[in-house]
Amino acid sequence: MNAETLHTLRQAEQQRQRKLADRILCCTVAGCLSSGANQVRAAIADQIESQGRSATTEVCGTGCMGLCSQGPLVRSSAADAVFTKVTPADAVKLVSRDYDALAERTLQPRHPFYAGQKRMILGNSGHADPERIADYLARGGYQSLLRAVTEMTPAAVVAEVKKSGLRGRGGAGYPTGLKWELVARQPSETKYVVCNADEGDPGAFMNRSVLEGDPHRVLEGMAIAGRAMGAQQGYIYARGESPLAIARLRTALDQAQREGLLGGRIFETSFHFQIDIRVGAGAYVCGEETALLASIEGKRGQPVPRPPYPPERGLWGQPTLINNVETFANIAAIIEQGGDCFASIGAPASPGTKVFALAGRVNRAGLVEVPIGTSLRTILYDLGGGVPAGFEFKAAQTGGPAGGCIPAQYLDLPMDYDSLTAIGTMMGSGGLIVMDTSSCMVDLARFFMEFCMDESCGKCIPCRAGTVQMHDILARMTRGEGVESDFAMLERLAGLLKETSLCGLGLAAPNPVVSTLHHFRAEYEAHVRDRRCPAGHCHIGVAETPVEATA
Amino acid sequence: MNPAIDPQKQLERVMARHHYAGSALIEVLHAAQELYGYLSKPALEWIAHKLSLPPGRVLGVATFYHLFRFEPRREHTAVVCLGTACYAAGATELMTAACRPHPGWTIEAGRCVGSCGLAPVVICDGHALPRVTPAELEKALEPEQARERS
Numbered sequence: 001m002n003a004e005t006l007h008t009l010r011q012a013e014q015q016r017q018r019k020l021a022d023r024i025l026c027c028t029v030a031g032c033l034s035s036g037a038n039q040v041r042a043a044i045a046d047q048i049e050s051q052g053r054s055a056t057t058e059v060c061g062t063g064c065m066g067l068c069s070q071g072p073l074v075r076s077s078a079a080d081a082v083f084t085k086v087t088p089a090d091a092v093k094l095v096s097r098d099y100d101a102l103a104e105r106t107l108q109p110r111h112p113f114y115a116g117q118k119r120m121i122l123g124n125s126g127h128a129d130p131e132r133i134a135d136y137l138a139r140g141g142y143q144s145l146l147r148a149v150t151e152m153t154p155a156a157v158v159a160e161v162k163k164s165g166l167r168g169r170g171g172a173g174y175p176t177g178l179k180w181e182l183v184a185r186q187p188s189e190t191k192y193v194v195c196n197a198d199e200g201d202p203g204a205f206m207n208r209s210v211l212e213g214d215p216h217r218v219l220e221g222m223a224i225a226g227r228a229m230g231a232q233q234g235y236i237y238a239r240g241e242s243p244l245a246i247a248r249l250r251t252a253l254d255q256a257q258r259e260g261l262l263g264g265r266i267f268e269t270s271f272h273f274q275i276d277i278r279v280g281a282g283a284y285v286c287g288e289e290t291a292l293l294a295s296i297e298g299k300r301g302q303p304v305p306r307p308p309y310p311p312e313r314g315l316w317g318q319p320t321l322i323n324n325v326e327t328f329a330n331i332a333a334i335i336e337q338g339g340d341c342f343a344s345i346g347a348p349a350s351p352g353t354k355v356f357a358l359a360g361r362v363n364r365a366g367l368v369e370v371p372i373g374t375s376l377r378t379i380l381y382d383l384g385g386g387v388p389a390g391f392e393f394k395a396a397q398t399g400g401p402a403g404g405c406i407p408a409q410y411l412d413l414p415m416d417y418d419s420l421t422a423i424g425t426m427m428g429s430g431g432l433i434v435m436d437t438s439s440c441m442v443d444l445a446r447f448f449m450e451f452c453m454d455e456s457c458g459k460c461i462p463c464r465a466g467t468v469q470m471h472d473i474l475a476r477m478t479r480g481e482g483v484e485s486d487f488a489m490l491e492r493l494a495g496l497l498k499e500t501s502l503c504g505l506g507l508a509a510p511n512p513v514v515s516t517l518h519h520f521r522a523e524y525e526a527h528v529r530d531r532r533c534p535a536g537h538c539h540i541g542v543a544e545t546p547v548e549a550t551a
Numbered sequence: 552m553n554p555a556i557d558p559q560k561q562l563e564r565v566m567a568r569h570h571y572a573g574s575a576l577i578e579v580l581h582a583a584q585e586l587y588g589y590l591s592k593p594a595l596e597w598i599a600h601k602l603s604l605p606p607g608r609v610l611g612v613a614t615f616y617h618l619f620r621f622e623p624r625r626e627h628t629a630v631v632c633l634g635t636a637c638y639a640a641g642a643t644e645l646m647t648a649a650c651r652p653h654p655g656w657t658i659e660a661g662r663c664v665g666s667c668g669l670a671p672v673v674i675c676d677g678h679a680l681p682r683v684t685p686a687e688l689e690k691a692l693e694p695e696q697a698r699e700r701s
Contacts, residue, residue: 034666034672034679067668202633203663205663205667282618296574359667359670365670431635
């Protein structure tokens with residue numbers, strides 16, 4: 001593959017698509033598959049056949065179009081619109097372009113759900129087939145890799161990423177450019193690029209959707225990183241619970257290797273970069289970088305003390321760059337538009353866009369991508385259509401088990417890394433769960449503590465024992481058996497875990513408790529002092545039946 | 552994986568592809584579980600032998616991760632999603648309902664199956680039940696319902 005063949009392939013596919021009268025794209029990502037997208041796709045294919053339109057109309061799969069709660073979603077290029085709740089019976093209307101019959105279930109691009117979004121990472125989702133590399137090439141794919149390999153020096157690539165101001169999308173928000181510089185500076189001959197795709201937060205499916213909907217974008221970002229670091233080997237640490245994402249990644253890897261976009265002599269230069277997939281086996285702690293590396297090495301996913309940090313000593317003791325899926329998904333756009341252009345999007349201290357998984361008590365649940373710094377009010381009311389009638393917004397939970405709550409008085413807060421940290425929560429990887437007045441904040445804290453307790457790797461005592469103690473107290477409170485001294489004990493334990501845990505899991509485990517205690521202390525007091533749950537959620541006075549999976 | 556070929560041979564092939572490296576242990580365990588349905592004691596010992604690892608190390612790694620099973624699943628499997636969105640929509644009640652005795656069913660807890668827009672979700676033998684109520688779930692776990700689906 002060289003610049004010329006890339007150009008030819010791109011043009012050929014663009015021309016092929018232009019000749020089609022209609023391209024019908026069915027969402028084939030987890031959410032829509034759960035609501036029957038495969039049957040819809042098969043019905044559309046049948047209709048194309050029986051109406052004799054195979055020469056002019058094509059049906060294919062595509063990435064997440066966002067509105068998961070109203071799936072299956074189908075987009076038609078001829079209508080330039082998305083249709084919701086499509087059934088196999090609608091296939092005949094779609095293929096014969098009888099859009100009037102579907103008018104009530106049509107989302108135009110100017111629909112508030114789409115108008116308020118800026119889809120960069122999800123730019124190809126809804127427009128390209130994730131299982132065909134030609135689709136990605138037609139939309140300008142691998143052009144940035146070509147530039148990075150043939151026109152730019154590794155230092156120039158790092159400088160561009162630094163200029164963009166991109167911050168890590170895994171949650172902590174560490175400046176990506178600085179991390180890249182750190183690894184690039186290491187004198188070692190062997191370096192690794194690792195993509196953290198172990199998205200384990202309950203209620204987060206952003207990374208999974210990116211991998212299922214546009215895997216080549218991540219591969220391209222990793223290859224550019226490989227070029228900038230001087231690395232020859234990359235690993236994607238994928239979550240074992242997302243088999244579809246793994247399958248799509250494998251398909252994409254095979255295609256990229258076959259086209260010579262990965263492997264040896266990329267673009268006829270001396271640059272060599274190979275990517276392998278490592279499948280995780282269900283351990284939340286493996287999202288922590290040192291635990292993740294241990295897992296890639298075939299060991300128990302237990303963290304080790306830092307420093308040395310992975311950029312100095314990582315995988316097999318070599319300098320290692322670890323970035324999140326969404327971080328890598330931003331790289332191609334940065335090289336294409338330039339760092340300055342990217343830096344002008346979003347908030348000044350947190351440029352770019354962020355994908356949020358909007359779920360819970362909201363009218364339009366799904367995946368949204370907005371410029372960082374967009375207010376929660378805009379996301380919840382303009383994009384999400386507000387909370388359903390008869391319910392009242394109480395709080396939004398961000399950051400999963402490591403995060404906290406955004407109560408109603410902060411609805412206008414810009415959603416950026418620093419503003420969220422200031423009110424005691426965090427951006428996290430992008431889960432955004434809307435709670436209404438029927439959600440009990442004490443039980444929510446208990447739910448997350450139970451998760452951390454289960455997922456604690458057991459290596460350090462503060463986390464192993466502390467999460468159990470905190471969960472005990474919270475469980476007692478939700479049963480109406482809390483005592484006054486529990487408040488002081490919770491706060492003491494929270495401080496202890498924060499100060500003494502070895503890794504991020506234990507360090508952040510108290511966050512949901514601290515956050516809800518701060519914003520909703522009255523609810524805790526009602527549980528302990530009045531023995532009642534203001535939300536009416538906890539069965540106080542009723543013996544709790546132990547919930548245990550028999551797996 | 553090809554059911555016609557002896558699973559042990561297939562597993563050996565996976566190990567050979569990784570040059571019998573100890574670092575491929577998790578990949579090998581995944582393959583073994585896919586081939587046999589679960590990780591039996593003899594299988595773990597054989598893997599340890601082949602990869603030149605202490606058996607304790609293999610068992611230690613296998614038991615660390617939630618996805619590995621040490622006994623076979625029953626005929627049917629239901630995964631109750633306990634992600635935050637499903638929790639907020641009442642997954643705890645679903646779990647309570649699912650854990651009542653259901654012959655032929657293995658009940659597992661999942662941490663987010665990626666269908667938060669359809670919460671609460673239970674995956675029964677690969678089929679998603681979106682926005683399911685405890686009563687609907689109880690019905691889906693009845694023997695005749697399960698037979699119908701499979």
